[in-house]
Amino acid sequence: MPLYEYYCDPCHGVFEELRPMREATEAVPCPDCYEDADRIMPTSFSAFTFRDGYPRKIPDDNTYWHLGNKVSKRVTGGKPNEHPEVNKPTPAKRLTRGERSALRDMREVAARGELVDMYSNPIGPSEVTAAYKRRDVIKKGVPRR
Secondary structure, three states: OOEEEEEEOOOOEEEEEEOOHHHOOOOEEOOOOOOEEEEEOOOOOOOEEEEOOEEEEOOOOOOEEEOOEEEOOOOOOOOOOOOOOOOOOOOOOOOOHHHHHHHHHHHHHHHOOOEEEOOOOEOOHHHHHHHHHOOOOEEEOOOOO
């Protein structure tokens, strides 16, 4: 059954009613004042068509709709309910100049064999960056043998 809009003149109210098409032109009692209300043209209208399995708004402007957002191309693969234009991945955090300098200094200390983790296990120069990104405890000390 289609949804129609009606206007009540005594209380100046607009309301919607689900009615069969054969009864669309007949007056409907207003839900507020119970007076007969006449049908009006819709105050809002939106139409979609489906192309390539995605809804497109009419008139068609060669864009797609993905979960309520307009996108320029349809999704091809990836995770379900995610679109690369809507769900943009966050870029990897870049290290600051101070962090890069500290890592360089830690690699030098690790090359001399004086860098350990919190359990006094030795850390090699190639393991410094990975340990720093994992936020491991890194300290200068003599490794336990």
